[in-house]
Amino acid sequence: MYTQGLSNPDTAAPAKAAEGAGLAARFQERVDAEERIEANDWMPDAYRRTLTRQISQHAHSEIIGMLPEGNWVTRAPTLRRKATLLAKVQDEAGHGLYLYAAAETLGRSREEMFDDLLSGKAKYSSIFNYPTLTWADMGAIGWLVDGAAIMNQIPLCRCSYGPYARAMIRVCKEESFHQRQGYEIMVALCRGTPEQKAMAQDALNRWYWPCLMMFGPPDGDSTHSDQSTRWKIKRFSNDELRQKFLDALVPQTEFLGLTLPDADLRFELGEGDATKDGARGHWRHGSINWDEFRQVLAGNGPCNRERIAARRRAHKEGAWVREAAAAYAAKQAKQKLAA
Amino acid sequence: MSDVKTPNTPLWEVFIRSRNGLAHKHVGSLHAADSTLALQAARDLYTRRGEGLSLWIVPSNAITASDPADKGMMFEPTVSKAYRHPTFYDVPDEVGHM
Ligand SMILES: [Fe+2]
Numbered sequence: 423m424y425t426q427g428l429s430n431p432d433t434a435a436p437a438k439a440a441e442g443a444g445l446a447a448r449f450q451e452r453v454d455a456e457e458r459i460e461a462n463d464w465m466p467d468a469y470r471r472t473l474t475r476q477i478s479q480h481a482h483s484e485i486i487g488m489l490p491e492g493n494w495v496t497r498a499p500t501l502r503r504k505a506t507l508l509a510k511v512q513d514e515a516g517h518g519l520y521l522y523a524a525a526e527t528l529g530r531s532r533e534e535m536f537d538d539l540l541s542g543k544a545k546y547s548s549i550f551n552y553p554t555l556t557w558a559d560m561g562a563i564g565w566l567v568d569g570a571a572i573m574n575q576i577p578l579c580r581c582s583y584g585p586y587a588r589a590m591i592r593v594c595k596e597e598s599f600h601q602r603q604g605y606e607i608m609v610a611l612c613r614g615t616p617e618q619k620a621m622a623q624d625a626l627n628r629w630y631w632p633c634l635m636m637f638g639p640p641d642g643d644s645t646h647s648d649q650s651t652r653w654k655i656k657r658f659s660n661d662e663l664r665q666k667f668l669d670a671l672v673p674q675t676e677f678l679g680l681t682l683p684d685a686d687l688r689f690e691l692g693e694g695d696a697t698k699d700g701a702r703g704h705w706r707h708g709s710i711n712w713d714e715f716r717q718v719l720a721g722n723g724p725c726n727r728e729r730i731a732a733r734r735r736a737h738k739e740g741a742w743v744r745e746a747a748a749a750y751a752a753k754q755a756k757q758k759l760a761a
Numbered sequence: 762m763s764d765v766k767t768p769n770t771p772l773w774e775v776f777i778r779s780r781n782g783l784a785h786k787h788v789g790s791l792h793a794a795d796s797t798l799a800l801q802a803a804r805d806l807y808t809r810r811g812e813g814l815s816l817w818i819v820p821s822n823a824i825t826a827s828d829p830a831d832k833g834m835m836f837e838p839t840v841s842k843a844y845r846h847p848t849f850y851d852v853p854d855e856v857g858h859m
């Protein structure tokens with residue numbers, strides 16, 4: 423999801439013996455009892471590292487995620503659409519900041535984490551490396567990308583790490599507006615002229631597969647999941663979340679009168695929630711191009727360079743503002759001392 | 762430019778009074794060069810949907826926190842002294858609610 427770069431294994435040394443099996447066992451007991459772990463509590467080094475990486479990647483994703491939509495703010499078709507898109511993008515900035523603050527409680531500074539993003543050392547979600555070519559992409563992103571994010575973030579509200587869980591509660595409250603405004607755009611286009619509906623279909627065609635990839639590699643390939651599940655950071659597997667997303671997506675697509683670009687999409691009877699026709703089972707997607715996913719994560723997606731270049735430029739152009747604010751604050755503090 | 766380290770900006774804790782009659786409650790933290798900028802950032806970051814009527818900004822380093830390791834020593838007496846609670850005392854039923 424927003425933290426896909428986690429799929430590489432943790433290579434750090436095993437916990438020092440001095441830290442003791444006792445502390446680790448006590449920690450796991452607390453986690454098992456659904457107690458929340460707070461910033462100053464003892465935690466295994468690997469737990470701290472995993473969370474720092476996960477939360478900061480999530481924060482970076484929110485920040486980079488402003489760029490594809492920011493692209494359309496000045497070209498929104500009406501004032502209403504412009505105001506809502508602006509509010510959504512502003513929310514994403516807020517999400518990034520809540521998350522950096524949560525990550526900082528684990529010991530690294532926001533500036534260090536942000537520098538890692540700018541240098542290319544840190545990862546962010548693959549989804550934000552795809553271009554936003556038409557206005558319909560604003561609909562597809564809100565509906566699908568924010569929709570997928572919600573699937574992933576709701577269970578994170580119960581993450582064992584208190585500061586992360588609390589940040590996620592705030593984020594989730596705001597996300598539902600994001601998804602609804604996106605779907606509203608899609609409804610408007612699908613009820614519009616044939617050209618507008620075709621534009622909506624084209625956006626769906628381009629975003630469907632990358633959105634399925636957002637949930638990360640299939641369960642068999644994900645080396646991190648087991649430990650994260652034991653630590654109650656992760657509550658559902660990648661495939662489970664992807665399944666929930668797809669089951670919700672199919673009827674929403676039907677309502678729009680659009681078609682998912684997946685020739686192998688099929689309904690499989692079995693266990694699962696009933697559809698509106700009363701059938702029980704799950705929708706199954708065709709095979710995902712994981713090579714594309716790996717390429718995008720490795721930096722070779724259509725917009726990777728552009729995204730990082732945009733952040734670097736903004737950071738550089740904002741440097742004088744940060745310097746001026748710091749100089750002014752230092753001067754005020756000095757005058758206060760002298761008074 | 763990204764090989765140059767970005768200097769740290771001070772950290773602030775944000776408290777919001779959601780409505781009159783309620784206490785200010787901690788909602789999170791943020792970075793800002795000074796308290797004026799912190800207040801403005803808190804308004805943008807934490808009150809975009811009518812979350813409150815009043816904001817407090819406190820430098821994070823001004824907070825003294827208890828150590829979780831001292832939890833036993835600090836808070837145990839509140840558990841063992843049951844006689845601090847009204848239910849510890851027997852009052853005959855005939856007396857009624859007290
Ligand atoms: Fe998001």
Ligand SMILES: [Fe+2]
Nearest residue numbers: 484513514517
């Ligand atoms: Fe977000």
Ligand SMILES: [Fe+2]
Nearest residue numbers: 514568597600
């Ligand atoms: Fe969002």
